[in-house]
Amino acid sequence: MLETLLEWDKALFYFLNGVLTNQVLDVLMPFITDKANFFEIILVSWLTIFFLTGNKGKKTALIILLIILISDQTANFLKDIFHRERPCSALAQVRLLVGCGDSYSFPSNHATNIFASMIYLSYNYRKLSPVFIIIAILVAYSRMYVGVHYPIDVLVGALCGFTISSFVI
16 A cells, blocks of 8 residues: 555656646746745744734744744654655656755655644734745645655645644644
8 A cells, every 4th residue: 555655656746847847837946945035035024023013923923933943843853764765866857956955855844844834824814824825835846846855745744734833723
């Protein structure tokens, strides 16, 4: 059963990484997947929430930091248990659009962290929830598109992030 699941995972990875591609996404997805491209936006958004939205904002901003710390450590803990090699290291003919990375693949830290934070923000700022969820999906999808994570890595990362955020909520 596990072998079949892993074969489906690999086949879906090849479809998303090698077939379902285009020139626009080849430029957009490496940009989306790189956290450094959004550092200023994240920092300004966090500072705005913290300083300009009262006590609720201060609480939300501080809890976001806690959630990301917990989600990142959870993903790293699971990586150390499962030791799954990244597709860009394990498979042939991967379209690698960014550096492969030297950590393990399962689960995706990007997916865990972005879902944990976006779910929590969606709960606190419901009118912006569709924007937060779209951001989370784009970041998670970008990890497969650029060739560094399998779909199961991203799915489990998203579920971990959702679970952590739900527990905090």
